[in-house]
Amino acid sequence: AQKVTQAQTEISVVEKEDVTLDCVYETRDTTYYLFWYKQPPSGELVFLIRRNSFDEQNEISGRYSWNFQKSTSSFNFTITASQVVDSAVYFCAIYNTNAGKSTFGDGTTLTVKP
Amino acid sequence: GAVVSQHPSRVICKSGTSVKIECRSLDFQATTMFWYRQFPKQSLMLMATSNEGSKATYEQGVEKDKFLINHASLTLSTLTVTSAHPEDSSFYICSARERGVSGNTIYFGEGSWLTVV
Numbered sequence: 001a002q003k004v005t006q007a008q009t010e011i012s013v014v015e016k017e018d019v020t021l022d023c024v025y026e027t028r029d030t031t032y033y034l035f036w037y038k039q040p041p042s043g044e045l046v047f048l049i050r051r052n053s054f055d056e057q058n059e060i061s062g063r064y065s066w067n068f069q070k071s072t073s074s075f076n077f078t079i080t081a082s083q084v085v086d087s088a089v090y091f092c093a094i095y096n097t098n099a100g101k102s103t104f105g106d107g108t109t110l111t112v113k114p
Numbered sequence: 115g116a117v118v119s120q121h122p123s124r125v126i127c128k129s130g131t132s133v134k135i136e137c138r139s140l141d142f143q144a145t146t147m148f149w150y151r152q153f154p155k156q157s158l159m160l161m162a163t164s165n166e167g168s169k170a171t172y173e174q175g176v177e178k179d180k181f182l183i184n185h186a187s188l189t190l191s192t193l194t195v196t197s198a199h200p201e202d203s204s205f206y207i208c209s210a211r212e213r214g215v216s217g218n219t220i221y222f223g224e225g226s227w228l229t230v231v
Binding site: 093095101 | 150159211
């Protein structure tokens with residue numbers, strides 16, 4: 001079985017603050033993919049990143065950065081200098097290549113206030 | 115990169131009617147497609163797994179006669195909500211598994227909002 005825990009249900013920050021969204025996963029598989037998705041108020045799911053379990057390099061894309069730590073089974077997501085448009089629900093997910101199934105966390109609702 | 119497209123992105127239908135949602139892999143062959151449902155303010159829950167050319171495997175608690183899944187080709191899977199009711203209003207999303215040299219990779223569609231009135 002696999003599991004994704006996003007312990008932060010809701011986070012509220014003021015614009016320009018940095019914010020980190022936590023994601024901890026459980027899996028018995030050695031090969032898997034980790035994802036982050038953004039779901040803005042408009043509802044569609046927006047792909048942010050996919051990370052292979054063999055690639056622990058951290059990644060930065062503009063104001064977004066991801067910290068993948070296999071030792072702690074975490075894949076945290078940081079938004080630097082947050083903006084109001086970052087307000088959304090963010091989902092972390094794991095895809096098990098052997099079982100061929102994805103499991104999503106419960107999501108973290110981020111509110112960025114002006 | 116690979117893209118999965120869902121259509122329609124939003125649909126409103128009358129109670130008692132059926133509605134079809136399409137999931138297409140645009141530039142790769144998807145041997146397996148997955149359908150998820152998201153209840154308001156909740157996470158995405160797997161409904162069923164469909165393999166091309168065979169019957170879908172439904173998760174426990176999902177009515178197979180109500181949520182018909184067809185995976186007729188390697189690039190298209192459809193979800194038909196039959197005799198829709200207001201409680202079927204939800205966000206439905208599909209994902210597709212591509213077989214690659216390095217193993218299986220998976221891509222998600224953007225989702226489809228269904229409102230039953």
